Amino acid sequence: MTEPLVLGFETSCDETGVGLVRGRTLLSDALATSVGEHERFGGVVPEIASRAHLEAMVPTVHRALAEAGVRARDVDAIAVTAGPGLTGALLVGLAAAKAYALALDKPLYGVNHLAAHVAVDELQHGELAEPSMALLVSGGHSSLLLVPDLAREVQSLGRTVDDAAGEAFDKVARVLGLPFPGGPPIDRAAREGDPAAIDFPRGLTGPRDAPYDFSFSGLKTAVARWVEARQRAGEPVPVADVAASFQEAVADVLTAKAVRACRDSGVDHLVLGGGVAANSRLRALAEERCAAAGIVLRVPSPRLCTDNGAMVAALGSRLVRAGVAPSAPDLGADSSLPVDVVTR
Amino acid sequence: MLVFALDTATPTLVAGLARWTPDGAVEVLAERAVPSGNRHAELLSGALTEALGAAGCALADIDAVVTGLGPGPFTGLRVGVVTAAALADARGLPAVGVCSLDAIGSGARTVVTDARRREVYWAAYAGDGTRTAGPGVVRPEELAVSGPVVGDARFAERLGADVTPAGVTTAGLLGAAAPQLTDPPSAAPLVPLYLRRPDAVPPTSVKPVSQP
Ligand SMILES: [Zn+2]
Numbered sequence: 001m002t003e004p005l006v007l008g009f010e011t012s013c014d015e016t017g018v019g020l021v022r023g024r025t026l027l028s029d030a031l032a033t034s035v036g037e038h039e040r041f042g043g044v045v046p047e048i049a050s051r052a053h054l055e056a057m058v059p060t061v062h063r064a065l066a067e068a069g070v071r072a073r074d075v076d077a078i079a080v081t082a083g084p085g086l087t088g089a090l091l092v093g094l095a096a097a098k099a100y101a102l103a104l105d106k107p108l109y110g111v112n113h114l115a116a117h118v119a120v121d122e123l124q125h126g127e128l129a130e131p132s133m134a135l136l137v138s139g140g141h142s143s144l145l146l147v148p149d150l151a152r153e154v155q156s157l158g159r160t161v162d163d164a165a166g167e168a169f170d171k172v173a174r175v176l177g178l179p180f181p182g183g184p185p186i187d188r189a190a191r192e193g194d195p196a197a198i199d200f201p202r203g204l205t206g207p208r209d210a211p212y213d214f215s216f217s218g219l220k221t222a223v224a225r226w227v228e229a230r231q232r233a234g235e236p237v238p239v240a241d242v243a244a245s246f247q248e249a250v251a252d253v254l255t256a257k258a259v260r261a262c263r264d265s266g267v268d269h270l271v272l273g274g275g276v277a278a279n280s281r282l283r284a285l286a287e288e289r290c291a292a293a294g295i296v297l298r299v300p301s302p303r304l305c306t307d308n309g310a311m312v313a314a315l316g317s318r319l320v321r322a323g324v325a326p327s328a329p330d331l332g333a334d335s336s337l338p339v340d341v342v343t344r
Numbered sequence: 345m346l347v348f349a350l351d352t353a354t355p356t357l358v359a360g361l362a363r364w365t366p367d368g369a370v371e372v373l374a375e376r377a378v379p380s381g382n383r384h385a386e387l388l389s390g391a392l393t394e395a396l397g398a399a400g401c402a403l404a405d406i407d408a409v410v411t412g413l414g415p416g417p418f419t420g421l422r423v424g425v426v427t428a429a430a431l432a433d434a435r436g437l438p439a440v441g442v443c444s445l446d447a448i449g450s451g452a453r454t455v456v457t458d459a460r461r462r463e464v465y466w467a468a469y470a471g472d473g474t475r476t477a478g479p480g481v482v483r484p485e486e487l488a489v490s491g492p493v494v495g496d497a498r499f500a501e502r503l504g505a506d507v508t509p510a511g512v513t514t515a516g517l518l519g520a521a522a523p524q525l526t527d528p529p530s531a532a533p534l535v536p537l538y539l540r541r542p543d544a545v546p547p548t549s550v551k552p553v554s555q556p
Contacts, residue, residue: 047418047542047543047544050418050419050422051418051422051536051542054422054426054536057426058430058433062433087419088418088419091419091423092422092423092426094385095384095385095424095427095430096426096427096429098385098388098389099389099426099427099428099429099430099431099434100430100433100434102389102392102393102431103403103430103434103435329389329390329393330386330387330390331386332383332385332386
């Protein structure tokens, strides 16, 4: 077996992802999402997400196999997100993956969702440089990781102390009357706006603040206050300027801290991941600052930045190739799985 | 036919293997009833493997999968349902779902199980085993019971009736599945009996962060 064929399951939030990877080659990436069902609640409702995962599970496996043109019994190993994420949602994917592993008599790898966000880049840009720095930003996470060995050692350098960056996008979108999830509509609105129009605060950027941690709660509140003040004064809200200035504050802090972490650690490769990595301003600013600092920037395509099954399969493939032992049969889900646990 | 049966609708997960014949006869070859609390996901595949081993069977011998569809606490319930769906899919087998309460006790009875939030899931059955009412979810004080009650005995006081302790069994699951097992391809899709809507209230308006 030279190139392992790995089936990956991802159900940590509202995307049911099933992907197939052979070695570092992406074969299929089937996705079902319940995002529309959460829209009127302004955030993901765990029970609604879990119900949707169950409904979508087997059909999504079928689509992944059909797109890849392989049969279930051809699979060499199965990988599944074991955490972090929503417990009820994680358990649907975990139970499904365990059942396929049992039925097909294949090894099962319970993997860390964050490490999988890093691994997915290998499907597009080849083997990861090690060590690499990784900046993962989405509605569920905002993390800065040092990755000496993706199969065995991932270190957390910093993370959000309050809201995830994506949450801030959702809440600001709500304040501006834009739809959920907030990332894409804010990105779109910001294109017509002036990023320097409003000087929103940059959280945790003072000289005594934790250099790699993030805080987006103050920014979110500042945007809401600014918009409310306008509304109370009976003045129109310049949506494009607010969106652009907010987005600039987020992208500025994220990229500044990621570049600083690279410099401090002597690492010259940075990988972006997570749904917010699809944000055009974050990508542009990261490119600009990495180029200036001599850092090689790797950003997966937007489709692979958001949660999907291929990223889990990609990490599973990496684990198989590295000879890491599979998970025990009593594998469970851990909603707050620490990032240094790559597989459990 | 050889049938793999499982249920995770109650705190005791059940994994069993049984031989079923179209005359309705059920021979249970192995059964594991594991007190799991909320660790169904961790313990189910191990229980299934043990049941296979105890019955001296291989997965390749199985002809159908039967699963309880609840009602039961959602997270644990889904573990069993998705496991049955995935096992059946991977082996190309029919999957049959039944009401889990049908698989508790026998004869004329009212079945009660823990629905949390101080409520019970319940159903009532006639002497021939036919379900006559339910499944439903109710506060035990509001459930008018006549005749024997089986299931979760912790609710006896609040029901004002004796409750004979009983759980889901492999034989009970197969008994309830009989009509579908006679023609497995006609089995309905596996849809859990949630009986409750998700707890979620849409926000009415954006809360101001600052006072005027
Ligand atoms: Zn993610």
